[in-house]
Amino acid sequence: MSGAQSTNGLDDIIAVLDRFQAAGRVARFWLRDDDAIEPTPALDRLLSLTESHGVPLALAVIPEPTGEALAARLARSPLVHVTVHGWRHANHAAERAKRAELGADRPADVVLEELSAGFAKLSALHRERFLPVLVPPWNRIDMTLAARLPDLGFRALSVYGPEKSGALPMVNTHVDVMDWHGTRGCRDRGDLRREIAARLTTCLDTGGSVGLLTHHLVHDAAVWGFLGDLFAGVEPHPACRWVTLSELVEDVRTGS
Secondary structure, three states, X not given: OOOOOOOOOOHHHHHHHHHHHHOOOOEEEEEEEEEEOOOOHHHHHHHHHHHHOOOOEEEEXXXXXXXXXXXXXXXXXXXXXXXEOOOOOOOOOXXXXXXXXXXXXXXXXXXXXXXXXXXXXXXXXXXXXXXXXXXXXXXXXXXXXXOOHHHHOOOEEOOEOOOOOOOOOEOOEOEEOEOOOOOOOEOOHHHHHHHHHHHHHHHHHHOOOEEEEEOHHHOOHHHHHHHHHHHHHHOOOXXXXXXXXXXXXXXXXXXX
């Protein structure tokens, strides 16, 4: 697509992808969507959108309230993998503290027992779609708990922001489409484009991927529109590839 005209107003993103192409490299994008429990019209819309563009989806499922209905729905969606989104997505933080389910406010053994139960439940429900990756609710986890996750079978951790070294490999999301502290709808499209372009530039310089974070249950029309434009705009570029979380975890674990 080098030298092509603007696609869906994504000029700044396409410009960085052109730099990847000139360097003989491919930028890797991935998508994580949080808070799935059961089939809903919003989830159907997300699955239809991603499937129409060949975008793999890492779905963070809340274990305690979910069940067979979601597993049956996802069985028809070959591009979806399931990760463990805490246990109940319940806030146990102290008053006025940032919300967290996996913090230090409860005995570690209690929290780890819940995570073990969530791991077992989702792996049984989703089988080959299950990834042993923990996505902490609100993207927060006490580091002493994180150090014990390998003992439960987890192979990676995914939160929000730059990756850090720790007991488990991290594959994080980097761009959140939601304006949580303002409209609680879609963030400014220009800001989103600039963030994606900036993350792409970082990846060009130091490696890594561009992780996009969504929450299908609360998307407004503007979020759906942005996602559709982004998928359609970057999909044809030869230096762009949407990859699975499984691939990224394996790369981090092997150092490739």
